[in-house]
Amino acid sequence: QVQLQESGPGLVKPSGTLSLTCAVSGGSISSSNWWSWVRQPPGKGLEWIGEIYHSGSTNYNPSLKSRVTISVDKSKNQFSLKLSSVTAADTAVYYCARVGVGATYTNYYYYYMDVWGKGTTVTVSS
């Protein structure tokens, strides 16, 4: 079955750029799924960061859009997150997830994340 694994530095300096990669195994990143990044600050809820399709189409959280870039590398079967100008508020556990999306015959849509990575903790500190 599909598995996801996040990787990247666990410590980033303030004003620097956070860079994470999500490796997809057991399946192709070129499947009919979107691929998403989600984060969770300590003791807080889940925050959707953004998502990418294998074609390169992206959707971003408006509150982060000016600082976020999500990209895909089909040759390596992975996708990546870059978050620039980080502050302590960006300290969080970062998850990658596979997204299923579609429409029913009643024109109701569905959207869900059925496969998640284990998460990686990123701390922003000098």
Added chain:
Amino acid sequence: SSELTQDPAVSVALGQTVRITCQGDSLRSYYASWYQQKPGQAPVLVIYGKNNRPSGIPDRFSGSSSGNTASLTITGAQAEDEADYYCNSRDSSGKGVFGTGTKVTVL
């Protein structure tokens, strides 16, 4: 608004039924998906679509929707169901959104 609102906490006696709700405008067009998260673990999808359970999710978990409100029901709650639960959907602009989360305590 693209926000999804949940009650912060609910409690349920062992073996009883508990309903968790999620409200938001996007739910008039999208079915909510529901996630269970235990401390120190990644979220796990428990309900998606109209009322679909991924493989391995017990049938005591069910979902429903009406208007701008989605509900997750646990019928016959077990001790292992104690966790945080989040709803999720996409809004009309294509942005994903999570609910504020509900902490479920099994007494």
